[in-house]
Amino acid sequence: LSNNATNIEAEIVELLAPRIPAGIHVSAQTQIVGGLGLDSVAILDFIMDVEDRFDISIPLDRVAEVQTIAELSRAIEALKRAAN
Amino acid sequence: MSLFSKFDDMRAIIESLVASGRNPFDMRFERILSATEALLEGRPCLLFGTNNYLGLTFDATCIDATVRAVHEGGTGTTGSRIANGTYCDHALLERRIAEFYGKRSAMIFTTGYQANLGLISTLAGREDHLLIDADSHASIYDACKLSAAQVIRFRHNDPEDLAHRLRRLKDRPGGRIIVTEGIFSMLGDSAPLREIAAVKREMGATLIVDEAHSLGTRGKNGRGVCEDTGIESDVDFVVGTFSKSLGAIGGFAVSDLPDFDLLRIVCRPYMFTASLPPAVVGSVTAALARISTDKSLSARVLSHSGRLYSALAQAGFELGPEPNPIVALKMPDKETAVRFWNRLIDRGIYANLALPPATPASLSLIRCSISAAHTEAQIDRAISIMVAVGRELRVLDPRPAQTPVHLTRSLPI
Numbered sequence: 001l002s003n004n005a006t007n008i009e010a011e012i013v014e015l016l017a018p019r020i021p022a023g024i025h026v027s028a029q030t031q032i033v034g035g036l037g038l039d040s041v042a043i044l045d046f047i048m049d050v051e052d053r054f055d056i057s058i059p060l061d062r063v064a065e066v067q068t069i070a071e072l073s074r075a076i077e078a079l080k081r082a083a084n
Numbered sequence: 085m086s087l088f089s090k091f092d093d094m095r096a097i098i099e100s101l102v103a104s105g106r107n108p109f110d111m112r113f114e115r116i117l118s119a120t121e122a123l124l125e126g127r128p129c130l131l132f133g134t135n136n137y138l139g140l141t142f143d144a145t146c147i148d149a150t151v152r153a154v155h156e157g158g159t160g161t162t163g164s165r166i167a168n169g170t171y172c173d174h175a176l177l178e179r180r181i182a183e184f185y186g187k188r189s190a191m192i193f194t195t196g197y198q199a200n201l202g203l204i205s206t207l208a209g210r211e212d213h214l215l216i217d218a219d220s221h222a223s224i225y226d227a228c229k230l231s232a233a234q235v236i237r238f239r240h241n242d243p244e245d246l247a248h249r250l251r252r253l254k255d256r257p258g259g260r261i262i263v264t265e266g267i268f269s270m271l272g273d274s275a276p277l278r279e280i281a282a283v284k285r286e287m288g289a290t291l292i293v294d295e296a297h298s299l300g301t302r303g304k305n306g307r308g309v310c311e312d313t314g315i316e317s318d319v320d321f322v323v324g325t326f327s328k329s330l331g332a333i334g335g336f337a338v339s340d341l342p343d344f345d346l347l348r349i350v351c352r353p354y355m356f357t358a359s360l361p362p363a364v365v366g367s368v369t370a371a372l373a374r375i376s377t378d379k380s381l382s383a384r385v386l387s388h389s390g391r392l393y394s395a396l397a398q399a400g401f402e403l404g405p406e407p408n409p410i411v412a413l414k415m416p417d418k419e420t421a422v423r424f425w426n427r428l429i430d431r432g433i434y435a436n437l438a439l440p441p442a443t444p445a446s447l448s449l450i451r452c453s454i455s456a457a458h459t460e461a462q463i464d465r466a467i468s469i470m471v472a473v474g475r476e477l478r479v480l481d482p483r484p485a486q487t488p489v490h491l492t493r494s495l496p497i
Contacts, residue, residue: 039440039441039446040441041440041441041443041444041446042440042441042446044218044237045218045445047237048218048237048239051236051252055252057234057236057249057252057253059234059235059236060228060229060235060237061234061235083254
């Protein structure tokens, strides 16, 4: 993993911390649906936090394609590149 | 693994709800007695979960119009307007809706769900950007899924967040279409439309407002929160439903845009479904005439809503942010919400149980809708029962209040 990807994953985990139930460990391979203890609306609310942290727009169809934290991290990296 | 195994979680939820009392998704009324009462489990029950805001489902004029329409036009249209043709009464109802809103054109749909599905998915093309309030109704989300546009949520009722997300799109090509609602269906809160309209003007966006819960209940002429906030000229499309204040079923969209009628030949949820039957068109036309001339209905539903809201707030319930014809009681957790809902039914009150993920912010709610057809005695009876159940379940302080929460004349329902 590049430093950049590791940093993005760390930031995602930081953003998730106040939203997920206690006791859930998040790794790069954690499934976003089913692995975080969040319902579908809570996941979309978390995505808004991600958009604001990285100053990008993540359209809902793109959110639907992302299954793990690592995939979300890669999507963020790609969207940041596209925005600059 | 069966095709249905993906719904195992839902099956478990239903089984757990049934084990706690009743299945909230399969309530069966033996008989509807009036706009506000029904027979449930063999007993009379007060209806506080119907969205029958103006109580017109048993209005004599609307029923007469329905019966006349069936005799004159038959029981159904048996197809869509593009194939089977438009009945004169479809066109008349569209003219009446356009006149009611003071807009150039109106289109009617077979349900309110299809109105959102059709309008939003057709207007927003591949290059366009849909910006929807995070608490939008499922019909708006489904419209987004059907559309090829890029969909961005903005934080609920937050015009600054909307502006921020619009600015983030920078100079990307494509239109910007903002979608919000007049009154939101779960908490009954209304949108800050004046501020949202200002963002729309500043950013050169298009604005769609769904007034499903505010038609007939807000605004001097019953035209909803857009009228109430004085921004009707800023709104490009108003969407609404016939299934709430107008007491039937169906949906509509109105607009001043000259090309609006082009939608009739490109909007698939309009084109490929049967049109509204004469009975519904008849009753909706009569209901629209009634609310256009009788302002007492909206005054009455708002007065009842204020009465319920202030008494429940005074008793100590945590409620949605403002009194509207939807009053939502926030429960501490799902289990308490389920118990509360079951006990209300045990005592003869039917309200809606609303649980996550159908609710904003993972809230568990008892959602009440108020009707102009309720009597003050019925409102007071509901207050009295809700407060008693609230104390029993310790949602409220179990000690009785020093002063009565509200005048509670105990009348038979």
